[in-house]
Amino acid sequence: MPKAPRRPPQLRGRVFRGSIAVSRGLLSRNDLRSSAWRPLFRDIYADAEVRVTHGIRCAAVERWLIPPGAAIAGRSAAALYGCPAPAASEPVDVLVPRATRVGPTAGLRIRRGEFDPGDAVDRAGLRVTSPERTCWDLARWLDVVEAVVVLDGMLARRLTDVPALREYALNRAGRRGWRSLLRAVDLADAGAESPQESRTRVRLVLAGLPRPQTQWVVADKGRFVARLDLAWPEFKVAVEYDGLWHDDPEQFQRDRRRLNRLLGNEWIVLHVTAKRLRDDFDGFLAEVRAALQARSRSIRSR
Template structure:
């Protein structure tokens, strides 16, 4: 096992060297290390197993345990908490917190933006209302971080179709701009669907779109060009933003949309 064919991930836990040590692989390995103490994958590790696309790239593997005497190896986040039986489920042989419990845990920590991103992704993917987090908070009265749950729930939008779409929406809303409509359908004068916009201010005919890498294939670029032409013909103004824009120039985005809202449609 000490040869070049295997990685030593955690004490007594090895993986083949060919396995990419992404969050899911590290989380599975952490579960093998902790299962003797009844550990359950939680937080972003649960997201990775559940298929939710919200964990940060550098998120540590996270284990929820009921005992306080354990010391985790470097790279594992160990969290002591009490989990009810209905707050856990098995995913491909691994015990993880349920989507609702995972959203509840992530909504209570980290930045406000990261919390809303996690709730949007989990609530949209697993079809529960963000307000259910408030019901869970009543069952866990006094838990750390519960005071900000109402704000997270108010900002959440399960219809968001991507993490970056949520982040673009939060750039606007947290700066004080009106809340845009999510996944707004634009129809032509005959009632035919022209486009479904990520974010929109319909009364102003303003659309905002997050442009991920998938928008830059030749086929998608051609479709987008046709769609933008039809939107412009209907009097819509389309603002397109990239990941770099959202993270590096949020102030400019807010200023651009403020100016757009100030002009008549």
């Protein structure tokens, strides 16, 4: 019968440095290779029974891997603020002062830049970039659609607001990224309730469609009928993103009954899925554009 791997009680449920555990006689190098422990970074391990999240990886990076003056940044910082996190296996974003020497480390995405006063804050004991600095960095590092996805999340959680982001950008006029941040702010909307809703809205707007209202409430004689992901109420055209929550058959049926009531109220409701956004956005865009044009012609002919 195979020998059970050693699991000292001092290390159960913990993230630790392998070299320290070995120097204290808790484990051997061979023990670290067993199924009881999961490597996170070089010389950093977790109990295999710990559910490793991106946040846990960020905490390990901040504690053991980044030099003084650096901070968790980008998407990793946004995740620590409560925005949707990257997959646990994705690299942790780190911002390092330009003058600080640090070599490449597997599992880290290292960026260099200067810190202005207030650009780094304490978040649950970790040094992270401020909400405004996080948004600025992401506007520089990501394409505009993905940057707006994060900005929507930061605005929805009231971690910052549009005036603060505009002021942050304007105070850095002439520096790389200030125009990118202003552009992302112009496209951002705190009403978005999921990253895919944000992606759908921004791609439609960038394609030349008028900006839709988010979470638009439809009422009939003062009674609630439905709340729509994206809506052009003047045309009675809406877009609904069908996400994974529709794996619940009962919820799916409730949503369909709700939308049937909308159709009875003369709304056009177009549905989009992640697959459609990925594989046939142009076709979906054409459908939305045709619906808006048809309703516009109908209004003009009255």
